[in-house]
Amino acid sequence: MAALGKIRSKGVALICVIGLGLFAFIAEEAFRSCESTRNDRRQQIGEVLGKKINVQEYQKLVDEYVEIIKLQRGEQGLNDTELDRYRDYVWQTYVTNAIVNDEAERLGLTVTDEEMQDVLNKGTNPFLQQTPFFNRQTGRFDVAALKNFLSTYRSQGSLDPQSQTIYKFWTFVEKNLRQEILSQKYQTLTAATQLSNPVEAKMAIAEQNEESSIELAAFPYAAISDSTVEVTDADMKAKYEEMKPMFRQDAESRDIKYIDVKVEPSTKDIADINEQFAKYKEELAAAEDPAAVVKRSVSDVPYLGLPVLKGAYPMDVANRLDSIAVGQTSKVFEDKINKTLSVMKLIAKEQLPDSVQYRFITVGGADMAASKKSADSIITAIKGGADFEVVAKNYNQGGQKVWFTTAMYQNEPSIDIENVKIFKALNTMAAGEIREIELSQANVVMQVLERKAFKTKYTAAVIRKDITFSDDTYHEAFNKFSSFVSANRTAEDLINNAKQNGYTVLDQKNITTTAHTVANVSSTKEVLRWLFEAKVGDVSKMTQCGENDHMLIAILDKINKKGFAPLDNPQVAEQIRSMVIRDKKAAMLEEKVKDVKTIADAEKAGAKVSTVDQIKFSDSRGVYVETLMTPEVALAGAVAGTKQGEFSAKPVRGNAGVYLFKVNTKVNSQDAKAEEQPDANAEEKKDANAEETAMERQLSMQRVQTMGRFLMQELYQNANVVDNRYTFF
Numbered sequence: 001m002a003a004l005g006k007i008r009s010k011g012v013a014l015i016c017v018i019g020l021g022l023f024a025f026i027a028e029e030a031f032r033s034c035e036s037t038r039n040d041r042r043q044q045i046g047e048v049l050g051k052k053i054n055v056q057e058y059q060k061l062v063d064e065y066v067e068i069i070k071l072q073r074g075e076q077g078l079n080d081t082e083l084d085r086y087r088d089y090v091w092q093t094y095v096t097n098a099i100v101n102d103e104a105e106r107l108g109l110t111v112t113d114e115e116m117q118d119v120l121n122k123g124t125n126p127f128l129q130q131t132p133f134f135n136r137q138t139g140r141f142d143v144a145a146l147k148n149f150l151s152t153y154r155s156q157g158s159l160d161p162q163s164q165t166i167y168k169f170w171t172f173v174e175k176n177l178r179q180e181i182l183s184q185k186y187q188t189l190t191a192a193t194q195l196s197n198p199v200e201a202k203m204a205i206a207e208q209n210e211e212s213s214i215e216l217a218a219f220p221y222a223a224i225s226d227s228t229v230e231v232t233d234a235d236m237k238a239k240y241e242e243m244k245p246m247f248r249q250d251a252e253s254r255d256i257k258y259i260d261v262k263v264e265p266s267t268k269d270i271a272d273i274n275e276q277f278a279k280y281k282e283e284l285a286a287a288e289d290p291a292a293v294v295k296r297s298v299s300d301v302p303y304l305g306l307p308v309l310k311g312a313y314p315m316d317v318a319n320r321l322d323s324i325a326v327g328q329t330s331k332v333f334e335d336k337i338n339k340t341l342s343v344m345k346l347i348a349k350e351q352l353p354d355s356v357q358y359r360f361i362t363v364g365g366a367d368m369a370a371s372k373k374s375a376d377s378i379i380t381a382i383k384g385g386a387d388f389e390v391v392a393k394n395y396n397q398g399g400q401k402v403w404f405t406t407a408m409y410q411n412e413p414s415i416d417i418e419n420v421k422i423f424k425a426l427n428t429m430a431a432g433e434i435r436e437i438e439l440s441q442a443n444v445v446m447q448v449l450e451r452k453a454f455k456t457k458y459t460a461a462v463i464r465k466d467i468t469f470s471d472d473t474y475h476e477a478f479n480k481f482s483s484f485v486s487a488n489r490t491a492e493d494l495i496n497n498a499k500q501n502g503y504t505v506l507d508q509k510n511i512t513t514t515a516h517t518v519a520n521v522s523s524t525k526e527v528l529r530w531l532f533e534a535k536v537g538d539v540s541k542m543t544q545c546g547e548n549d550h551m552l553i554a555i556l557d558k559i560n561k562k563g564f565a566p567l568d569n570p571q572v573a574e575q576i577r578s579m580v581i582r583d584k585k586a587a588m589l590e591e592k593v594k595d596v597k598t599i600a601d602a603e604k605a606g607a608k609v610s611t612v613d614q615i616k617f618s619d620s621r622g623v624y625v626e627t628l629m630t631p632e633v634a635l636a637g638a639v640a641g642t643k644q645g646e647f648s649a650k651p652v653r654g655n656a657g658v659y660l661f662k663v664n665t666k667v668n669s670q671d672a673k674a675e676e677q678p679d680a681n682a683e684e685k686k687d688a689n690a691e692e693t694a695m696e697r698q699l700s701m702q703r704v705q706t707m708g709r710f711l712m713q714e715l716y717q718n719a720n721v722v723d724n725r726y727t728f729f
Contacts (some may be wrong), residue, residue, distance in 0.1 A: 065172075091723065098719070218625055309455060346459075359399050364441070625657075630655060639661065
């Protein structure tokens with residue numbers, strides 16, 4: 001009881017202690033929860049239809065696709081530009097598939113295993129043509145070969161690396177094939193809502209076959225000065241509301257101002273490189289073997305010492321190959337487009353085969369003497385009538401005929417000396433000739449069988465290098481720009497003081513998170529990441545970018561929210577203003593020509609008159625008005641609705657002016673044919689019916705394509721897509 005009383009006497013303090021303990025526990029859990037949420041958010045690369053997309057999930061899809069691309073192209077590495085392109089493709093595919101799958105689920109559309117098997121059995125789907133199981137001889141997919149492979153793979157587990165690669169490739173194809181079938185089902189369902197009819201088809205055929213010739217009177221808007229047209233705020237607001245849908249933005253974007261400093265070679269740099277090339281020219285001219293000179297110069301064009309086609313050389317070099325003689329060294333010349341200097345020495349110019357068929361036997365031995373002895377014996381036997389392939393089998397080789405082409409070697413960065421020996425021999429040996437090639441570890445007996453496609457080949461030693469800046473020049477530009485940035489830390493100061501310091505402030509509008517660069521300068525992804533975290537008026541840090549030849553600083557000028565770009569946006573206001581001015585000029589011209597009833601009257605009123613032939617309503621380009629050098633779609637409809645010999649009922653508003661016209665002739669090729677052959681037989685009527693049926697299908701297809709484009713656009717807008725890939729890549 002004493003203990004209980006003691007506890008009661010400390011009740012208030014105890015409650016406080018327990019309360020603090022509970023608060024600490026709850027706060028700790030809340031902190032952990034918040035931290036966990038922040039970590040999850042950091043890993044979210046985007047969102048589609050409310051589903052968060054984790055960066056690991058996305059990267060796995062990218063890796064999978066890139067591996068397939070490498071497999072198909074036979075390449076190991078991809079550059080940054082290619083990776084960006086493939087990341088974009090994977091993202092767009094993911095978003096599209098997510099949208100289609102959501103719609104399919106709502107509609108109850110699925111792809112069953114039986115449907116998949118049916119597609120495999122038919123073997124005609126284009127996806128299947130890219131797999132190792134496609135039989136080129138039958139032109140069909142070999143489903144039996146696939147079943148055998150999968151059965152073996154699954155029963156024996158992971159086999160050799162090639163089998164694992166094929167399995168990965170097949171699972172990729174299978175997944176995408178199933179998605180394609182589902183998408184086709186959805187498209188087929190939506191396409192069924194778009195129909196045409198015989199009446200519409202007949203009208204369309206008539207429109208395709210009717211041609212009109214007109215006399216056209218054009219009153220250009222340019223004849224009225226913009227300064228004479230009054231534009232009020234009410235005019236701007238009314239036009240904006242009318243045209244508002246064209247200013248819809250599906251993603252938030254940024255406008256920036258930036259200064260981009262590109263480092264250029266100084267006068268001294270150019271003088272130094274010219275002096276260097278003058279020495280290269282002397283060395284090339286004096287060298288009996290130019291390989292060492294080219295290697296020492298670190299030329300962009302490797303010297304193979306082999307005859308190659310003109311196309312193997314850079315264009316500016318190739319264009320000069322025929323202007324110098326064999327043994328001659330060219331002048332030093334500049335490529336202003338690629339900013340390079342070059343000098344070359346033409347070693348040889350020969351007519352040689354582009355394709356050579358040959359066969360060979362590699363002969364080893366205890367030492368090189370033994371190898372040579374065996375090779376000599378082989379040559380003697382073959383020259384004595386022995387069958388080449390039979391002899392080759394005695395040395396455990398096939399001796400098969402193979403083709404060698406210039407393309408196999410001419411673009412290689414380097415070729416070892418032993419292959420140079422072989423390639424030289426193949427270029428120069430006569431058809432039927434047998435020759436022994438001595439290599440370091442063996443001898444090769446080679447026979448050329450056929451030589452085809454003789455072309456001019458060149459052996460040239462080329463020294464070609466970029467005209468670039470020196471380290472001193474870069475440091476000078478860097479220090480100058482750094483000093484300017486340090487002295488002008490605010491956006492206002494940077495903008496106001498740029499010109500007097502020799503810099504230009506540029507603008508870039510509507511940068512979205514899908515961009516890969518800022519100001520079209522490579523290696524600016526850090527600036528892009530900063531841009532979508534910054535506030536209006538913030539200034540980025542100075543960034544060294546490009547190919548280590550740019551320095552850039554950016555200012556966040558404006559944030560353009562998702563939705564409709566407002567009228568106070570300068571770009572929107574400019575477009576709306578031009579539309580209002582055009583409408584008011586059109587009204588002024590329409591008032592001017594309201595009493596004009598003939599082409600002669602129009603000409604007196606100041607019109608530009610011309611004749612326009614072969615006008616078809618079905619021509620989506622409209623009527624080309626030569627006097628104003630512009631196509632006008634509105635004219636095509638007006639001409640189609642006016643009878644032959646009649647003057648236009650009212651002026652036609654176009655993009656470049658107001659028009660009046662008189663229809664001189666209207667000719668329907670079908671009617672003309674019917675007049676020439678009044679007794680149309682049943683076969684011709686059958687053809688006409690077939691044409692109408694084909695036109696119905698064409699019109700339906702056009703509607704399906706148009707609907708599909710707008711439907712996906714609408715679904716995309718409603719999917720609330722968030723793309724945060726810029727924060728990771």
